[in-house]
Amino acid sequence: MSNGTEKPGLTDWFEERLGLAIITQFLRQKTVPQHKHSLWYYTGSAILLFFSIQIITGFMLLFYYKPTLEKANESVGRIMTEVPLGWILRSVHFWSSTFMIAIVFIHLMSIWFTKSYRKPRELTWMSGVFLLLVSLAFGFTGYLLPWDDLSVSATKVGTDIPRSIPVVGAWATKLLRGGEDVTGDTLTRFFGFHVCILPLFALFLIGLHVYLIQKQGMSLPLSLEKRQEKVKELPFWPNFVYREMIVWLILLGLLITLSISFPPSLDKAADLMAPAPEGIKPEWYFLFLFQTLKIFPSTILFVSGDTLAVFLILLFAILLFFLPLIDNKLEKMKGRIISYIAVAFLVFAVGMSVWSLLE
Amino acid sequence: MMNKRRIFWALLVIALVVVGLGQSLAQEIPPEQPAQKAQVMEDQGKIIPSPKDIKERTAIYVFIGWMWLSITVLIFILRAKIKETDRLYHLRFFSQKKE
Amino acid sequence: MKLKHSLFTRRQFLNGLLGGWLAALLGSFLYPIVRFVFPPYREPDQVILLFADYKDMPPNSVRTFPWGSKPGLVKKNDDGSYSAFVAICTHLDCNVTYLPEQKKFFCACHEGWYDEKGINIGGPPSRPLRRLGIVVEGEDLIIKKEDVE
Numbered sequence: 001m002s003n004g005t006e007k008p009g010l011t012d013w014f015e016e017r018l019g020l021a022i023i024t025q026f027l028r029q030k031t032v033p034q035h036k037h038s039l040w041y042y043t044g045s046a047i048l049l050f051f052s053i054q055i056i057t058g059f060m061l062l063f064y065y066k067p068t069l070e071k072a073n074e075s076v077g078r079i080m081t082e083v084p085l086g087w088i089l090r091s092v093h094f095w096s097s098t099f100m101i102a103i104v105f106i107h108l109m110s111i112w113f114t115k116s117y118r119k120p121r122e123l124t125w126m127s128g129v130f131l132l133l134v135s136l137a138f139g140f141t142g143y144l145l146p147w148d149d150l151s152v153s154a155t156k157v158g159t160d161i162p163r164s165i166p167v168v169g170a171w172a173t174k175l176l177r178g179g180e181d182v183t184g185d186t187l188t189r190f191f192g193f194h195v196c197i198l199p200l201f202a203l204f205l206i207g208l209h210v211y212l213i214q215k216q217g218m219s220l221p222l223s224l225e226k227r228q229e230k231v232k233e234l235p236f237w238p239n240f241v242y243r244e245m246i247v248w249l250i251l252l253g254l255l256i257t258l259s260i261s262f263p264p265s266l267d268k269a270a271d272l273m274a275p276a277p278e279g280i281k282p283e284w285y286f287l288f289l290f291q292t293l294k295i296f297p298s299t300i301l302f303v304s305g306d307t308l309a310v311f312l313i314l315l316f317a318i319l320l321f322f323l324p325l326i327d328n329k330l331e332k333m334k335g336r337i338i339s340y341i342a343v344a345f346l347v348f349a350v351g352m353s354v355w356s357l358l359e
Numbered sequence: 360m361m362n363k364r365r366i367f368w369a370l371l372v373i374a375l376v377v378v379g380l381g382q383s384l385a386q387e388i389p390p391e392q393p394a395q396k397a398q399v400m401e402d403q404g405k406i407i408p409s410p411k412d413i414k415e416r417t418a419i420y421v422f423i424g425w426m427w428l429s430i431t432v433l434i435f436i437l438r439a440k441i442k443e444t445d446r447l448y449h450l451r452f453f454s455q456k457k458e
Numbered sequence: 459m460k461l462k463h464s465l466f467t468r469r470q471f472l473n474g475l476l477g478g479w480l481a482a483l484l485g486s487f488l489y490p491i492v493r494f495v496f497p498p499y500r501e502p503d504q505v506i507l508l509f510a511d512y513k514d515m516p517p518n519s520v521r522t523f524p525w526g527s528k529p530g531l532v533k534k535n536d537d538g539s540y541s542a543f544v545a546i547c548t549h550l551d552c553n554v555t556y557l558p559e560q561k562k563f564f565c566a567c568h569e570g571w572y573d574e575k576g577i578n579i580g581g582p583p584s585r586p587l588r589r590l591g592i593v594v595e596g597e598d599l600i601i602k603k604e605d606v607e
Binding site for chain 3: 363364367368371372374375376378379380422425426429430432433436437439440443
């Protein structure tokens with residue numbers, strides 16, 4: 001921003017050394033298409049907003065949380081009672097995880113329906129599927145950390161599921177649990193995943209995902225691409241960012257209001273020797289998987305029902321990952337069937353979740 | 360002239376930030392005792408967080424009110440900014456030079 | 459005073475209002491975070507000990523007790539009275555010890571010296587040791603926040 005007549009300012013000092021103006025120039029030139037499906041473009045930055053909130057509130061909780069079997073529950077209790085406004089911070093962390101995973105699902109479905117994963121955006125989709133798995137892993141590992149009866153039992157059930165896979169199943173369960181059973185070692189391991197390993201994966205994947213989006217530009221829904229007419233474009237900076245800020249403000253307001261009105265409680269510390277409590281349920285984003293496992297009978301044709309269910313789920317996940325390569329005839333019957341499958345999956349997931357809640 | 364403008368802006372921003380901080384200081388009233396918002400139910404050992412007394416509850420309502428008021432005002436300003444930048448874009452104001 | 463020209467344009471006004479109010483809102487979010495990160499240190503108003511544990515102390519000796527999260531020292535003086543100190547060196551917060559042969563408190567970190575009343579007499583400490591009130595009430599030895607004397 002220097003013209004010859006002005007004294008060189010701070011911006012120029014940094015610009016000479018870092019050369020970051022290339023980024024601001026890019027952001028000014030980047031455009032976002034405007035059409036009736038543009039609403040879905042807001043989901044990406046909403047996820048980033050909640051992820052950032054998770055990092056900040058996570059750092060804060062990290063100051064006081066003690067990740068050992070003896071102290072975990074007590075330290076969360078201390079955060080909620082002794083540390084000033086700790087209960088609000090924990091509540092925000094809890095609610096923000098729900099918001100983030102909900103918007104991740106919405107984002108995934110919107111990409112699926114608009115078939116935005118088609119060439120050249122296959123890698124963007126694949127990194128996105130990994131990000132979905134990382135987000136769910138964040139939720140799963142975080143759920144154990146308060147170490148109360150419900151979370152320990154839910155973790156026992158959750159880490160038992162891989163066991164039904166032949167050959168590698170038992171090994172996978174041991175890897176997750178840090179042994180045969182859920183113990184203090186499991187807690188330490190989950191804590192390591194939650195605050196170090198998963199964040200590093202997430203940051204790498206987000207970097208890749210966002211880079212690919214910038215490189216390839218915003219995608220158009222298939223119907224509009226075929227039409228050949230010019231779609232209205234809006235500059236990313238500042239026009240689209242101002243619109244995004246409105247969305248962020250509303251989401252932030254909802255987050256804080258819900259966090260203050262419905263903070264999570266804390267049960268007493270888990271007793272590993274006690275029988276399982278009634279009504280074990282995982283977090284809402286796992287309910288549909290949980291219910292699916294429940295409805296399979298214990299044996300089907302010499303194979304255990306669990307094994308079959310897990311296989312089907314894994315198969316679905318693998319197909320989801322390779323979706324851009326599978327959906328190569330977008331307008332033909334195959335492409336349309338895939339869209340119907342998307343609807344079917346949505347109905348299935350919502351239906352199973354509701355059924356699980358009502359049970 | 361430029362300096363007066365800069366001084367004005369600096370003062371306004373500082374004033375708004377101070378007011379914002381001051382309001383939140385008044386709202387988030389520090390608790391006297393260590394066991395602030397927890398109601399520990401002895402029989403179940405469950406900790407349910409909630410405001411300790413009417414003062415804290417009022418503070419929370421005030422904070423939420425201030426927050427939503429600010430969000431409304433900010434959205435109002437952002438809509439004006441959006442209208443403005445859209446208008447400028449359509450006038451091709453930005454096309455030749457970089458700002 | 460009438461101005462010939464506006465101080466700023468409508469755009470600048472709007473920009474400033476946006477930035478300023480956003481800063482105020484984010485500032486109000488920052489407040490709970492700052493309070494969370496700096497929890498208040500609460501010192502106990504008093505600590506109640508069992509006098510029986512301290513009754514049989516020989517004169518010119520000390521025994522430790524917890525003063526909140528800090529170490530405290532109960533000292534039995536030569537005349538049989540008790541004094542209580544916060545056993546933290548006033549230089550750079552190391553824990554001090556009592557050397558009965560020399561009748562001095564000593565801080566090993568930078569060789570700070572205090573006499574038997576806790577007055578700083580040598581080395582870097584610039585202030586005396588903090589004295590606490592100490593009172594015997596029946597079976598209890600009560601250490602109080604307010605300094606006696």
